[in-house]
Amino acid sequence: MATKKKYTIGIDIGGTNMKAILFDGEKILSDYSLGTPKDNLEHFLVMLQALIEPLLTKAEELKIKVEGVGLGVAGWLNQEGEILMSPNLPLLNKTKIGELLAERIEIPVKIENDANCFVLAEALQGAGKKYESVYGITVGTGIGGGWCLEGKIFKTKWSGSGEPGHVVVNYAEGLRLEEAYQKLTQNNPSQLAEEAYRGDVLADKSFEEFGFLLGTSLANLINLIAPEIIILGGGVIEASDLFFNSARKSMKEFIISEEAKKNIKLVKSKLGNNAGAIGAALLPFYQ
Numbered sequence: 001m002a003t004k005k006k007y008t009i010g011i012d013i014g015g016t017n018m019k020a021i022l023f024d025g026e027k028i029l030s031d032y033s034l035g036t037p038k039d040n041l042e043h044f045l046v047m048l049q050a051l052i053e054p055l056l057t058k059a060e061e062l063k064i065k066v067e068g069v070g071l072g073v074a075g076w077l078n079q080e081g082e083i084l085m086s087p088n089l090p091l092l093n094k095t096k097i098g099e100l101l102a103e104r105i106e107i108p109v110k111i112e113n114d115a116n117c118f119v120l121a122e123a124l125q126g127a128g129k130k131y132e133s134v135y136g137i138t139v140g141t142g143i144g145g146g147w148c149l150e151g152k153i154f155k156t157k158w159s160g161s162g163e164p165g166h167v168v169v170n171y172a173e174g175l176r177l178e179e180a181y182q183k184l185t186q187n188n189p190s191q192l193a194e195e196a197y198r199g200d201v202l203a204d205k206s207f208e209e210f211g212f213l214l215g216t217s218l219a220n221l222i223n224l225i226a227p228e229i230i231i232l233g234g235g236v237i238e239a240s241d242l243f244f245n246s247a248r249k250s251m252k253e254f255i256i257s258e259e260a261k262k263n264i265k266l267v268k269s270k271l272g273n274n275a276g277a278i279g280a281a282l283l284p285f286y287q
């Protein structure tokens with residue numbers, strides 16, 4: 001007897017765009033995108049509803065019921081679903097956006113950090129499907145990360161844990177990985193990538209240096225928790241060949257266990273730009 005499908009909507013809120021998908025647990029049935037409003041909370045909620053409505057209409061056409069909505073957003077959240085700090089969308093600070101949305105659409109809403117959504121998707125349906133311990137790291141506007149253990153996002157009691165961008169990479173200056181990344185890419189990684197591809201030696205060197213720092217940070221992570229696989233994603237994934245080999249080389253150099261050095265894999269995202277929305281859509285299933 002076939003298992004009854006469960007239909008959800010997953011929303012990935014980025015600093016520039018918001019993407020929503022209608023999901024049946026295995027595949028995307030429909031998707032819709034809008035720009036991310038940054039002026040005030042009321043406008044944000046109105047646009048969030050406008051993002052969801054075409055998918056609810058599609059669900060009606062398909063004669064299916066949306067049972068839950070998952071919301072992925074950059075920032076630190078507490079156990080009650082309050083966004084303590086969102087670096088790209090300060091208008092969401094100190095809000096329970098999930099509860100506010102649920103009141104408007106009358107569908108249960110679960111909210112999670114966007115990097116956690118990314119790793120959940122990759123662990124369950126992407127590059128990490130065969131592994132029990134999966135770490136995901138996203139490189140885009142900033143650097144985020146999350147750990148998926150036996151199909152569930154590993155979380156501590158405290159917000160702000162599991163943040164690889166805040167690993168200190170230069171003790172003399174107190175420089176963190178994300179600060180080094182912004183400094184090396186001049187706060188515009190896309191522009192610098194274009195320059196590197198056009199043959200700019202300094203741009204290429206900046207990405208190589210970032211790769212070295214990323215790899216050493218991942219080695220520290222491996223020496224602490226030793227996941228079976230590390231999956232790299234985020235907005236800069238298309239330019240990851242500029243720093244991927246450098247990251248892999250320095251990662252291998254600083255891993256202490258020869259067994260871990262030989263077996264732990266560093267790979268690129270399989271789900272690409274859909275990973276965050278898929279992970280959000282999976283929240284009502286798994287979290």
